[in-house]
Amino acid sequence: QEIKETAMNRGTVVTVSDLFVNTPARLRFVRSKSNVTRKIFQVVSNAALIFPKISFSLDHNGKEIFRFLPRDTLDARIGKVLGADIYSHLLPIEANSAYSNIKGFIGRPQIAAKTRSRQFLFINNRAVKNPAIAARIKDSYQSLLAPRDHPVFVLFVTMPAQSVDVNIHPRKEEVKILNQKEVLDALVASVQDTLVKNDLTYQLGSDLYDTDFDRNSADILKRASDLWTVKEKDYSNIEVGQIHNTCLLYTSD
Secondary structure (H helix, E strand, C coil): CCCCCCCCCCCCCCCCCCCCCCCHHHHHHCCCHHHHHHHHHHHHHHHHHHCCCCCEEEEECCEEEEEECCCCCHHHHHHHHHCHHHHCCEEEEEEECCCCEEEEEEECHHHCECCCCCEEEEECCEECECHHHHHHHHHHHHHHCCCCCECCEEEEEECCHHHEECCCCCCCCECEECCHHHHHHHHHHHHHHHHHHCCCCCCCCHHHHCCCCCHHHHHHHHHHCCCCCHHHCCCCCEEEEEECCEEEEEECC
């Protein structure tokens, strides 16, 4: 075929097809399609958050998964990536020190997840992981989170390039920070201050008896209720329900 110049829209188009046609043995080590799709989604989402003035779209099997427009604000893009409901429960934070500037959002306790998939950390416009940062943020919530829950956060960190070592991981996914203690102390102080200043009340509605009702919500409900013993009540017409370790007694009238 002849190779020649042609007109096209500005930008970069990446198309992936027949990925393992020359190395079929590697296909056996690939996880499920959903897992690979999720990783691709994460890569494109990270790029869209780092560069909010650039348009991004993702197509899969001929179907558009999402499209980010250059006129989107950063807040709008975060809402698209995490979902409108999650975004509505984010709290802005800012932590500045002599070593770094940090801006972003942390999530209210009730949107905490069982995995770290809703944790986004960007250092100098690079999507990275730093276990120490994730751990200190979780510790800042103290008893507001169940032991196995992970807080939601989207953080953008700016610091001198020489303060970040990106050569500790083969794929550059993890970084080591110089003066990490000072950076973490400023971040933790900002997270704790934000949690103290905001209303973190759990909104308990008609989904009270949903099987996914979390243990932390049940504990808060229990603490907010007046305690009384069964012996003090006429319970002949009382129904009994239970959410985790919390028992609920109610009447039909």
